[in-house]
Amino acid sequence: MMAAKPERGIWLRKLVLAIWGLLCFLPILFFATIALRPRNEIIAPRPIYFPTLTIETWAKIMDEWPLITYFKNSVMAIAGSVFICLLLGIPAAYALARYKFRGREDIGFYILSTKMMAPAAVAIPIFVLFGQFRILDTVWALMLVYAAMNLSIVVWIIRSYMLDIPPEIEDAARTDGASDLRILWSIIIPMCLPGIVTAAVIAAIFAMNEYLFTLIIASRNAYPLSVALANFSGGSDGIIYNAIALVSFMAFFPILLLVILIQNHLSRGLTMGAVKG
Amino acid sequence: MTDVALTLHPAKRTLVRRSPFMRKAFPYFLLAPAVIYLLGITLYPGIYAVYRSTMTGKFKLEYAGLQNYRELLVDNAFWTSLSNTLVLGVVTLSLEFFIALTLAALVYRDRWVKAWRILFLLPMLFMPSAVSFLWKLLFNDGRVISDLLTRAGFITGNIDFMGSTVLARLVLVVTDVWQWTPFLFIIFVAALQGMDKEVEEAARLDGASWRKIFFNISLPMMRPVIAIALVLRGIDILTMFASVHIITQGTPGGNTETLSYFIYRTAFKSFEQGYASAASVLLLVATIILAQTLVRRFFKSGVE
Structure with a gap:
């Protein structure tokens, strides 16, 4: 197909892909067996590759650690942050996609540039600010930070999908007397739903991954999964x-399901609309 | 519709309905909530960091002018963390770029491209903290890598990966490459798939080898995409934190400490917030300059 000598080329190609596939998969498989093995088989003088598989340890783990609470904290913080992002982000995306006004480029780039902000650079002020509002160690604080972190991505992804909608449709609605907000709500939002879902999923993944802010905000009650991990030492x-x-x-697993849902939009989402996959 | 004449002049009708001021202000109203929210989390922290960086003292604050900055600029730990960040960043980004581009080139016309994509994507779907623990276990606590190398006959005994600067840095690089190569891979595959098949076909009929087609046709066309992908990934790598916090904590001797970890350690472990704020301000200035130039340059085409 591709190479001059097809036979050899194909097999070499498949071999390289298979090797990388194994490098991706084997550590995950090993990690899965870690969850399924008794504690004394995890750190042994020599690593054990074929351990006794059991889920009996799970009961003890659930007993010692509030895993369900961690999961609930994650879900609440992430869902809340995605909601804030969409609420603020959809109107902003619409303005950037459809109106001509002074400063449009500057505002658009300002929003995008907040994505480049290093979390460590704003960690101390955020910590102090949230301390003053007495919301440290709450799910609300995580929600606010995750939303701020993801707002730029959400605006730019949705804006990109809105640009794909032909303006004639809106013009037609406008001649029928629909107001701008009405057009946004009943025409634009339904038509760019794939973009909105993509933005929401990408925002959810980044929120699930967040570590630095979460580490300084959550100290006991608000642990979500990402930081709860770091405290499993007895x-x-x-x-x-x-x-x-x-x-x-x-x-x-939840992230995997979400990603499968948007798999054909993933590259577009990850580049904030710049690559149409 | 009551008035037929108005439907023929949609623009006029809107002007009738709304005052000119409202017409002009409307997009700003749509943008205001998002912009105000973002200013709250960028402008306010920036100002506060500048203010705090002129103060010393852990509990009772005292004005100290530029003293924090003066100390910071002669602090070896600060400069080490800066150079570590750059070294780790360049090595990691180059490796991820090279592997992702190779895999994308090998896979994008494959019949099973969707299956390969999901398989290669898997590491990216774990939380960075989880991946950090996985590789901490493989390299260090579980001695799996040492064991595999021993079985393969390369070494005897255990390697202490946290004992040497090079090896400890290698662990951080491997962790990041394993998890985030898929990010670039997904983008590159999409860019290659989006390219015109007919151009490739024509070149092939003219007798060009796939190598020539890739380097002379596909790669140049991908340049804008590559730039955007590398900017996004590069910024993430420069703020590398979770793996440092979980795996090395800066060992050995601060040689794997990144700038993010330096600020975190100074502010939240040594509680020298004024000093850490000075480093934050410098980092903030650097990211603002970087963001403004990179963003304008590479996302420009997306705006029009």
């Missing part, structure tokens, strides 16, 4: 890897 037991693996997969 004195003499050291780091409790089977709990860590279990929680990792609790976060992995």
